[in-house]
Amino acid sequence: MSTPTRVVDLNADLGESFGAWRLGDDEALLAVVTSANIACGFHAGDPLTLRRACASAVTRGVTIGAQVSYRDLAGFGRREMTVPPDELEAEILYQIAALDGIARAAGGRVSYVKPHGALYNRAARDPEQAAAIAAAVVSYDPGLPLLTLPGSATEAAAAEVRLRAVTEAFADRGYTDEGRLVPRGRPGAVITDPAVVAARAVAMVTDGVVETVGGHLVELAPRSVCVHGDTPGAVRLATAVRQALAHAGVTLAPFA
Amino acid sequence: MSTPTRVVDLNADLGESFGAWRLGDDEALLAVVTSANIACGFHAGDPLTLRRACASAVTRGVTIGAQVSYRDLAGFGRREMTVPPDELEAEILYQIAALDGIARAAGGRVSYVKPHGALYNRAARDPEQAAAIAAAVVSYDPGLPLLTLPGSATEAAAAEVRLRAVTEAFADRGYTDEGRLVPRGRPGAVITDPAVVAARAVAMVTDGVVETVGGHLVELAPRSVCVHGDTPGAVRLATAVRQALAHAGVTLAPFA
Amino acid sequence: MSTPTRVVDLNADLGESFGAWRLGDDEALLAVVTSANIACGFHAGDPLTLRRACASAVTRGVTIGAQVSYRDLAGFGRREMTVPPDELEAEILYQIAALDGIARAAGGRVSYVKPHGALYNRAARDPEQAAAIAAAVVSYDPGLPLLTLPGSATEAAAAEVRLRAVTEAFADRGYTDEGRLVPRGRPGAVITDPAVVAARAVAMVTDGVVETVGGHLVELAPRSVCVHGDTPGAVRLATAVRQALAHAGVTLAPFA
């Protein structure tokens, strides 16, 4: 009796430089991941950076996603904001469209949407902001999947408007016993040891579980695993995850 | 022997509010013009304003153009900037794409591109910036016409890459003897008397001439006439121009 | 037996234009108020606008306050943000200093600090953000009073670091039964009838009470009454309030 082939996507944030400021190593990450969450200019990503990231993703066959954010360059999109839903919806539509146009000019296209930073976390528990995100995606292209945390308000909002929600897990982030991410700044929020991150990724995909900061196991069934591009040693982490997954017999392939 | 029917487009700037700040009366202008140069967020135009302007333009059957600009909210795009060509090209591509996505979500599309303010004036005499604009348009959609000043570097740059250049005249702006616009802030730069503006528009379209600040006549053959949306009394001006053109037997129709 | 003379300050928001966008009538308001909360560039107020507002306030003998805000031009500082305390403290220090330098160049000085919009409301209930504001003021000048809502976390944070807290009431805003402002967008949040606003101001100052949206009376002892500069008909409102207070025998004088 054969084991079914397991398939997972590996995603990371890219295109997060801004003008004179460099962040992350886009080229190196694009050699490792199967999906690139490319910034859209609201938390990071000047247009030239986005254009180069899209061109390189197309060349390497990496799937492009729009990493939409609050308008907050000074806070890198990590400061939660209470934005009225119609404003938020329009801001997200603007970002998806801008990146998709750049991607198309490079011979590719935006194939999914993923909220960034504080917007990701807020929408996961705020049905109003989650609905604004889902509405923006539907208004642009109802065929675009939304990459989300399982059990989140974002997932529910996607279902509400018949958007495909794809669930992801975070190999380099700590989880609470409720299956949420430990907020940045708290102990255990970010994991930097490549061996630990790789082992967690394998457990997430092959066993469907992750160990929480409280020492329990929480069930997961991720179609994608995220490694953060701005974590110290991001490329090494992503490479370790990719190799460990391959070694465990998992096929790496984009979901979109 | 019958006179050939003359046809001209009437364009104005719209979508130039930003957040709490209102500018211009988009709804009233959309009832008058045939083409709307809608801001793209770099000199004005928050995403919700753009969305509303696009939706209203679609409802009224007004053609939508992308009014691209330097990144300069504080200066409303009126401060000339020396932007490296690759940066400028990417910034313009970003803006066209963002607005087109919003227009498409509203059931319309961006049908032409017009540079705004200082970018319009700089590109008219700077082949490098003009080429960056033309390259951005080509990379997004080589079928989009570029609305330009006749005899400008922008027109030449469009021809170079086989973009259609559509020439326009400014009913409410003074002209130098060289056929350039009198820079804002100089005497005669802006004309506010509706009767004068309307008469100039008719002369431009039916006689193909405009009187300069030096008292000479300069030849023009505009396919579009621009009335500025932020001029005091903009709506009254645009209405006067529209009525005078109709009275002179000119057909108003978009060029794109 | 004579009634003691009652004294109150009248404050309004000014300097809230930005570049090409005009908001409010600074000159007209400066003729009415005794204290001007001048924007500091983070939610509104380009430097030239601030300079003009400060110069005019100095000429008219109106006291200048620094109206500090979240960094949010697109949202006019009305979108609540979760800013880390050390960032928020530095952002507020930056704003106070910038405005004070402009005021001093105009022959005046910043004499108090008032948080704007969402920061005002968040700090009123969030001890962490309130403490960041108080710490910023202390680091710049521990002699500057902080204009606050009575019973707020801001008032408590000021007391904690021995800053003077001055309490204000809002003549043109609805109050909840708990003595908080009704959030903008909810019914009864903003009152626009000058006669009603003026009568509320008189009741606040002479009787020490305001009627809530629930129909109850809440006690107040404001040293300052605020009329919003961006309310429709702001100048008429402020004038009505000033006249009604004078008619009721109240002396108008700044608190700082």
Next chain:
Amino acid sequence: MSTPTRVVDLNADLGESFGAWRLGDDEALLAVVTSANIACGFHAGDPLTLRRACASAVTRGVTIGAQVSYRDLAGFGRREMTVPPDELEAEILYQIAALDGIARAAGGRVSYVKPHGALYNRAARDPEQAAAIAAAVVSYDPGLPLLTLPGSATEAAAAEVRLRAVTEAFADRGYTDEGRLVPRGRPGAVITDPAVVAARAVAMVTDGVVETVGGHLVELAPRSVCVHGDTPGAVRLATAVRQALAHAGVTLAPFA
């Protein structure tokens, strides 16, 4: 007969990080320079970065200067802008004041002003922008010196309003035969070899000359030598310059 003691200042740009984006090694540079040109938030420098840079400069006894710029985060202040003089003056006043307030809260103060990037270059040849800078400094504190290129319009504008102009030389930048800096992006614009940079610095200070890209010698009499903080290997360069100057018997001391 003894040689007179030569004295020179060593200045570098600092505080040029922004939010999540790091640039330069402020701590290491502060251990080497005698004057720190600290960004003011318009081309770089979030308030928390500025506060840390000022605090560290005060601790180390390094003199603080305000590195004022065009409002251009996306272009790092390197894109020349045609800003109306009254706007530019107010923008510069705002920046000096903001940084001075932060410096004073840290126990120091702004002791001089230096324009950054494109503003430095534009003002060097544009009397209008130079006059706006000088007027801003005078309006804030007529005792603050302005750090400038010798023979520049900035130097002339300072003299016009009796500001002290201090001339500097650039150890790591190429010079034209006219004594101007070779524009960035052209061959020879930036010198990265520490030995070459150090030797040029010594020649500038002890011999009063620099070799141009054309192979000629141009005379200089700098009171300060600049090493750019964002040049690759900036700290190594600055250290090499400091050691070479000390070895040549030059005393390093701030000018302000």
